[in-house]
Amino acid sequence: MSDAFTTRVLHIASGTRERVVDLTQDCEAFLREAAGDRDGLLNIFVPHATAGIAVIETGAGSDDDLLAALHTLLPADDRWQHRHGSPGHGRDHVLPAFVPPHATLPVVAGRLELGTWQSVCLVDTNKDNPRRQVRLSFLA
Template sequence: MAFTVETESRLTTVDVTDRIAAAVPEDLESGTCTAFVEHTTAGLVVQENEPRLRGDLESFLRDLVPDEGHAHDQLDRNADSHLRAALVGPDVTIPVADGELALGTWQSALLVECDGPRTRTVSVTTVGD
């Protein structure tokens, strides 16, 4: 199963928890669910979906990786996006228990857009115990 996400700015986060949860088959009682973003300039992370923390995450990535001055910029001026996405990683794996994502109280799955605005594809696979 796959879904798309429309992003609105260059560096942003989008809560995709409900869309990942919707991909869990009704007959899967326990197992794992893996979501994978099919792009090299976006990533996925499990984190708290709180606006200030999401802003902090964006600021952290912006501060950690400068916007310019990278060799790849000679090609298409988005090396910073690739480097930020490499830090985040392209996937998350979440346990499934009692037919639902077994996330902690404050945990959500966030898509981290590093080169938007764009349309991103996230594929979801599940495996039963």
């Protein structure tokens, strides 16, 4: 593999409750090793059918607001055709249509180019799967 493309898999314990997990520090640590001082793109991908990646503000209530909005859009009840797992689990399989399983972000001089309040987050509403993988890939 050339140094123009580098990848790493993070193993995230998201637990047994709905969560928004801030991955920004993990992304920055990866870029310190992979990017050096180069420009490029960081791709973040979660290879799960019931989780997504969001770029949002965290810590000021926005992460809880996102989960509340998802509850409004995708209620955890018995309306879903997909019926294995916890009650309402079918909604978790619809989540990636609203919160995609990937994001591609600019890297300038080895640093992630985020806005002042933006963070890279794993959005996991699936209480049945407490372990997640997130693939970080840097392309120079």
